[in-house]
Amino acid sequence: MEEDVTQIRWKPRVLDFVTIDGLQRITGCIPNSFLRFIVKELLDNALDKRNVHNIAVTIIRLSDAVLIQIADDGEPTIAEQDLLKILDFSRAPSSKMGIKRVQRGVLGNALQCCFGISYAMWDDDKRPTHTAFIKGEKCWNIGLKIEGDDVKPLIEPLTPNQTVDVKNCTAGSNPDLQNLTNGDSHSTVIEFKLPPFDFESPLDDVKYIAILNPHVTISYADEKQVLTFEAKSNEPLSFYDDFGDIWWYSFKDFMSLARSFDNMSVESYVAHFKKFRDRRYASEILSSTAIPKSAKSSSLDDVALKELFERMRAKAKTTSPRVLPVVGKTAFESQGAIKYVLKRGVIKTEDKQVPYALEVAAFPSYSHYPKIVECINFTVSLYQPFTRWIYTSENGKFVTINDIVKNATNLTILVHLVSPNLTWLSPSKGEMGELGYLEKSLLTATRTVSKIGTVNVDDNKVLACVRIILDEHHQLLFTIRQIFYRLVALYGFLNTRNMYSRLSKILREARELRLIDAERIVDLTRPEYFNNPKYKALDEYMETKLKGLIDAFDLDRWSDQPYYVEVWIEKEALSRVILPICKKYRINLIVCKGYSSYTQIYEAVKRFPKNKPVGILYLGDHDPSGLHIEETLKKRLKEELKRQNIYTPLYLKRVALTIDQIQQFKLPASPLKKVSQKCKEYIVKYENNAWELDALDPA
CATH class of the missing domain: 3.40.50 (Rossmann fold)
Structure with missing residues (x-):
């Protein structure tokens, strides 16, 4: 029987999960970022599921609470044993810690942190009994209770009638959430209740996570707006399973991982690595050592693990960076990117060789100031790892990414790093282990996309933006010049003569093909004088003139x-x-x-x-x-x-x-x-x- 690879042990201080100070240390976020943290982590969990096609994010601000709701149609949904494992704060329920693979997070206890935030943010005298709701295989209201040095869950199963009421309530503010909760036994809804607070909006995080995951439709609704980021592709991203390549691990990493499993045989441990998934190769490696196949990986001493590590290295070749998944130029451009750079390479240190792929894309922005969005492994990072920890020296001065993009006005620069070996030394510091090796690639790629010259204008994108402008001001007629400046102001259109000429051509062709209403665009530079009256009879003339006199009075x-x-x-x-x-x-x-x-x-x-x-x-x-x-x-x-x-x-x-x-x-x-x-x-x-x-x- 295959051993459970999720039994990686990590024991934080239990009460850290239910105190503001403790949660800040674990998550690396200050309280006004907690809402963003919850939305990001729940989105990551939903995207990690199989067969996920739709995710709905809803923020409801009531007079006495803020509700955060995430629904998805992926598999599997949450079963009761999953819930009990999540709410056991003495252990991390995830397999993410210590395993080197392309994955959206490494905390391993994100859901525990979300439950803790929904408890810790409330004053003791105002905290509801239940601060969370989950619809999985069943429906539960969930709260927490501190007993001494332990945290106990308060789980209330809901009756069928209560379940219907809750589903109707949670789905009411977001049509996409309603679709996900009706008639789908596999759908999952998670809701957290926080007190009123000056939380940062998670909208930008949702937007950029949608860009990085174009195979899923993600909707967002709050008290101001309802937005849908439609899927651009039907093909989900493919990640490596199991433990990845042996060359991605230092011996210290390898030893720590081996001792993280209580009941895994050494043969199974070896077979979880790329190149050794066929048990015959794992057996061959072990037969060249004195290690029994049935021995537990956690029981091996340093000498045995060192021998095993070196023999596995001798048999396996390093993985090319070209096998790493990326979002890709086509997907970025389909979502509005106007420039894209991809760099691949290998981080080589004394004890490991790790591939990476670095994507940097420039998007038009209505802001007059440049913006940098920092992303790692198909999700946004809340910790500013690149702007805080990457720099170089030019002419005796420190140069950061912010310095490089400072003149890139009206641009959003998205930096996306894909690598299986990102070690967040401490989320509270926002620091990652191998960033220094990426300095040259990262700064060069950022510099390249920040220098926007002539942009290849996609006619369909321009027309989509023009339709938005016309629809927003449906009572007005526009000149091409007015439309041009709205595109410059709202969508980062380059303010050049060539771009204006290009827009004129696009709008001429669009009107000829009836792709936009020709009557909404006027030309006031060419006066026209009409001298032939349109009236066919005296009665028609008199009726028109009298009506005009009355209307003009x-x-x-x-x-x-x-x-x-x-x-x-x-x-x-x-x-x-x-x-x-x-x-x-x-x-x-x-x-x-x-x-x-x-x-x-x-x-x-x-x-x-x-x-x-x-x-x-x-x-x-x-x-x-x-x-x-x-x-x-x-x-x-x-x-x-x-x-x-x-x-x-x-x-x-x-x-x-x-x-x-x-x-x-x-x-x-x-x-x-x-x-x-x-x-x-x-x-x-x-x-x-x-x-x-x-x-x-x-x-």
């Missing part, structure tokens, strides 16, 4: 107001965006088209009232010309008031685009035109950055 709404207000805008293309608001409040809208003509200034002053202050609300680009147009407009209007002998006060206020709006909405900069008015003074204040009014969200 209105009275002066500003005569009794203390101020007279007008809106002036630099660009005609954007006047349609602001016009509905101006119509609603009966405010005149004046399009400058750059610097106003004298005729426009003269006619404006003529219509200004002579008995009340005049207020001008101005909208224009934030660049040298835009600021100078505003300054000149105010000056010229005041001069014309004097010429016409009107001495009413005039106030002009810029309402868009302001530097506060640029910072608040993290708007993308445009190349500065250095032939503009007052360019030198502008550069002193704002450097070589300019921002166009078109980049501001119409909403």
